[in-house]
Amino acid sequence: QGRMWAYTVGFTVLPHVGGFLGWFMNRKEIPVWYEKLKKPSWCPSRKIFPVAWTVLYTGMGYASYLIWNDLGGCSGKAVVPLGLYGAQLALNWAWSPFFFGAHNLKLALIDILCLDGLAIGTVCSWYRINKVAALLLVPYLGWLAMATCLTIRIWKDNPEQKPGKSE
DSSP: OOOHHHHHHHHHHHHHHHHHHHHHTTTTTHHHTTGGGOOTTTOOOHHHHHHHHHHHHHHHHHHHHHHHHHTSOOOGGGHHHHHHHHHHHHHHHHIIIIIIISSHHHHHHHHHHHHHHOOOOOOOHHHHHHHHHHHTTTTHHHHHHHHHHHHHHHHHHSOOOTTTTTO
């Protein structure tokens, strides 16, 4: 019982790791490339994103701890609910390198659409195990809905340059 705090902290911090690495690797692309993209009027300010992701990743991470704890660790019962969570987290982390790193709006769009499905699946699988954990992901689903719409709009409004084509 004395080490449970370490598990709580570990699960809660884990989502931040990939989010931070994605930001760190692509941070120079934001002022150089992202700022030049055509974006809709409802696009959130750049200052909102780190605050939103800090809150969302913390809620997701703590919720994953609750599921892990309720299922007795990495048991056979945990394979699907934690597997869905891990898969959606991997796609979440992959979006930034696709979008900011590779400037591949189409691949970022495909990624976030798959992410949406896995995130919804995660919430549905978690609801039967721990309603609080599932509800902690609701703000994340709301943010993903906005991020998906934003990705679609940016993809539509910024036709990708073909390799070798001059600007």
